[in-house]
Amino acid sequence: MNVMTALAPVETETAWRGDRLKESGEWIYRLSDAQIDELERLGKEFLAKDPDLRSVQAEEYPLVACADAVAEWIRDVDFGRGFVLVRGLRTEEYSDALSAAIYYVLGLHMGDAIRQNEMGDLIDHVYATSDKTMDDPTALSSKVRDKLVYHSDSSDIVALMCLRGARAGGASCLVSGAQIYNEILERRPDLAPLLLESFHWDWRRQDHNSPAYTYQSPIVSMVDGVFSMYAGSLYIITAQDYPGVPKLTDDQLEVLRLFDEITYEPGMAIEMDFRPGDIQWLSNYAALHARTEFFDWPEPQRKRHLLRLWLSSKSDRPVVPGFGKNSVVQHRIAPRDGKAEHPDARFHIREIAVPRLIS
Numbered sequence: 409m410n411v412m413t414a415l416a417p418v419e420t421e422t423a424w425r426g427d428r429l430k431e432s433g434e435w436i437y438r439l440s441d442a443q444i445d446e447l448e449r450l451g452k453e454f455l456a457k458d459p460d461l462r463s464v465q466a467e468e469y470p471l472v473a474c475a476d477a478v479a480e481w482i483r484d485v486d487f488g489r490g491f492v493l494v495r496g497l498r499t500e501e502y503s504d505a506l507s508a509a510i511y512y513v514l515g516l517h518m519g520d521a522i523r524q525n526e527m528g529d530l531i532d533h534v535y536a537t538s539d540k541t542m543d544d545p546t547a548l549s550s551k552v553r554d555k556l557v558y559h560s561d562s563s564d565i566v567a568l569m570c571l572r573g574a575r576a577g578g579a580s581c582l583v584s585g586a587q588i589y590n591e592i593l594e595r596r597p598d599l600a601p602l603l604l605e606s607f608h609w610d611w612r613r614q615d616h617n618s619p620a621y622t623y624q625s626p627i628v629s630m631v632d633g634v635f636s637m638y639a640g641s642l643y644i645i646t647a648q649d650y651p652g653v654p655k656l657t658d659d660q661l662e663v664l665r666l667f668d669e670i671t672y673e674p675g676m677a678i679e680m681d682f683r684p685g686d687i688q689w690l691s692n693y694a695a696l697h698a699r700t701e702f703f704d705w706p707e708p709q710r711k712r713h714l715l716r717l718w719l720s721s722k723s724d725r726p727v728v729p730g731f732g733k734n735s736v737v738q739h740r741i742a743p744r745d746g747k748a749e750h751p752d753a754r755f756h757i758r759e760i761a762v763p764r765l766i767s
Contacts, residue, residue: 416633422694426584427680448510450513454469455509455758458757460552486723490585497687502544504571505706508761509741526750527754527764528753530755561717565717565721578682580698582698585696589701603628608647609643610650611623629731631726
């Protein structure tokens with residue numbers, strides 16, 4: 409691989425502004441009746457067979473009506489704008505287990521599931537179990553109602569499926585990493601190269617059971633002409649609290665400040681409301697995501713509830729070694745070397761379709 413050293417603007421479709429993209433609606437894919445019927449049939453078959461989520465393969469649940477659509481979504485996510493919103497599933501008519509089964513079948517075709525925590529969960533839940541805010545170091549972003557700042561998750565692809573929406577708020581916000589980079593390169597070309605240098609990231613705050621406090625990654629990877637971004641200044645800043653982590657320089661702090669400032673400028677992001685049945689497929693290398701604060705219904709069965717998948721992409725995207733959390737994530741087949749499965753591990757669809765009530 410040829411790592412680029414000369415910095416130039418990104419001119420592919422991965423660089424977009426939300427105010428322009430919002431007008432087109434091209435990012436929404438509406439499932440046909442035939443595609444919905446196929447996914448419901450496969451989901452019911454998945455429930456009946458009840459395979460081990462660690463070993464089941466996409467080939468065991470072949471797609472026909474949805475095959476071309478999935479290929480299109482993969483192209484859009486990996487090498488296009490970086491995301492697609494799929495709409496049309498009738499989750500209000502399904503059990504949560506059936507919704508999770510359909511979702512996992514599609515995930516098998518989009519990539520390979522990875523573990524989202526040290527308990528080994530292959531599906532996680534965005535379901536508020538706490539009134540903590542994100543300025544509390546013990547808060548888990550998927551378990552609170554507070555707004556989330558723009559960040560990247562720990563996988564090549566992150567997917568969210570909406571089972572139930574909030575009473576108010578909870579909009580999903582996306583912004584193009586390439587467009588942020590282009591703006592920094594234009595305004596402060598002296599600071600832009602710092603994005604390609606390695607930063608320490610707070611691992612313990614993302615997963616309270618992580619085996620180390622931090623991991624390292626640059627914010628930007630430029631390899632063979634392919635731009636990738638891994639961002640989230642919150643976890644760079646909080647990593648400064650750990651002993652042995654080098655202090656950020658004034659220039660590093662300035663580029664992080666500029667990055668966040670540009671991210672929140674009017675017109676940069678696209679905002680969408682999740683409807684029940686929506687699935688958002690997102691490349692963590694192309695777009696950053698955030699969430700507005702939300703307010704729940706009082707009844708537990710009506711609370712805002714999203715399912716989350718982290719996937720390794722089927723595409724061979726070139727990135728610099730150790731980019732993002734590629735060097736520390738656990739793939740689905742087995743836990744970390746030398747570790748036994750967690751005693752609370754869940755690897756069947758009906759049990760993992762129920763959220764863990766942790767805060």
